[in-house]
Amino acid sequence: MGGFGSGGHNLRKRYLEQFRSLNAAYFQKHSILTDGWRGMIHWKNDSQDKPCISVEGGRNQVTLIYRARQDNAADWKNVRDTFPIVWSPRHLGGAQAYFGCLRCNARAKLLYLANLHFRCRKCHNLVHASSQEQPGNRATRKNQKLRAKLGAPQGLGDYVPRPKGMHETTFQHYLERIEEAECEINDDMIRILQRIQKTSVRLSINQKDFW
Template sequence: MGGFGSGGHNLRKRYLEQFRSLNAAYFQKHRILTDGWRGMIHWKNNDEDKPSISVEGGRNQVTLAYRARKDNTGDWTNVRDTFPVVWSPRHLGGAQAYFRCLRCNARAKLLYLANLHFRCRKCHNLVHASSQEQPGNRATRKNQKLRAKLGAPQGLGDYVPRPKGMHETTFQRYIEQIEEAESEINDDMIRILQRIQKTDIRLSQKHRNFWK
């Protein structure tokens, strides 16, 4: 069984995307939340030794067993945790599964592996990487994603053709989202230019004061 070295812990900000996670919806979909279920879950890795965990599934609890080490250093530690599983009714029938975090006791759809243990996002103090982006960068990523979905050119302001078979109402909704993102990109560019101009003015003023 491949072990986990939890990298990125020394960074000032820790992002969700840096850590492996377990999704209660995935467990539910693949019937892992069935009494008596036993098996392995593997993560993709460039190394030959793929990280994996042993899972004992159940309707009301799930037990995880794996090896991990903190900050990619130190000795490997054998970890075994049992998480309660809670079920919440859905509006259209059935129920949605959630894990119960062992630290704060809150229900969580996702658990993240940091500091040797799987815990909820809040307990590990994790944030989305996108939350630290500048508005223009976030809008650019959104614009590119929408354009790629429509098969349109990636250039800012380039014409977006309606894909064959897409309903006009759906297409116009995408166009509105693209225009909104591009407007935010332009606004961010203006703010950047204004900051640069203010900096140039301050530097120019200091230069004149120096020669007085």
Template structure:
């Protein structure tokens, strides 16, 4: 089951790639989806051990046939069955890289991932953002600080010493990221409170 009903829209901004079921040509290749023409396999998405969406695929010569059911909100289920053509580009160290050619009408863009909708299509055709693009300044700064803290082995909101074995320059760079991000969060909080006072 694909389609718009199989994803969810984010709040406070554009729908994001994380809200939609994605088909990644690299993951499918590793799973053997393109092993030989005529191979049929299923792919499913699950949450908390429960299947929430699924799709069937058939390998063709330079294409992948998708078949699934989809529906718009309140509409009847519709059977979908179409080909997604593939492209290959050489890698610098030998071998080749596989790509989807976006099947949306008028697109044909070479992409590694397609996202579920009435038709599986590229991020641009669905108008999807990355979740980080919907973040406000405070959330973005918090994410930067916490990512640096994870690398430093520090707990949330805490400061600590340089981890054993970490180069001093790496430590200084990560600690500076935490410091700058916290300063940005403080500045954003002050701006928010100032706006509230002016109302």
């Protein structure tokens, strides 16, 4: 069984995108939350080593069995954790499954592997990478994502054609979100230019004082 401890799992910047995760909705969809279920879960990896864990499923709890090492340490440790499954009623019927975090007891849709164990995002103190982005970078990524959904050019301010079959109201909603993102990009560019201008003025004053 493949272990964990190499790759992007123990980098200093603790972005949740850098850690492997387990999704309770995936467990529910694939009938893992069934008493007596036994199997393996694999993660895609470009290397020959295919990280995986052994899972013992159940309606009210699941057990994870795997090997891991902390901060790329030489020694691997065997880990066995059993998580309670919390069921929450859905508005339209049925129920949604959540993991019960073993550290804080809160319900969590996703668990992340860090420091040897799967725990919720808050317990591992993980944040989305997008939360650390500059406003302009975040808006640029948003603009590109929206344009890609419409099959439109990626350039700032380029014409956005309405996809065939898309309702006009839906299309206008996309256009409004694209316009908001592009306005934020332009505002960020103006702020950058203003900072550059102020820096240039200060450098000019210092040079005059020096000579």
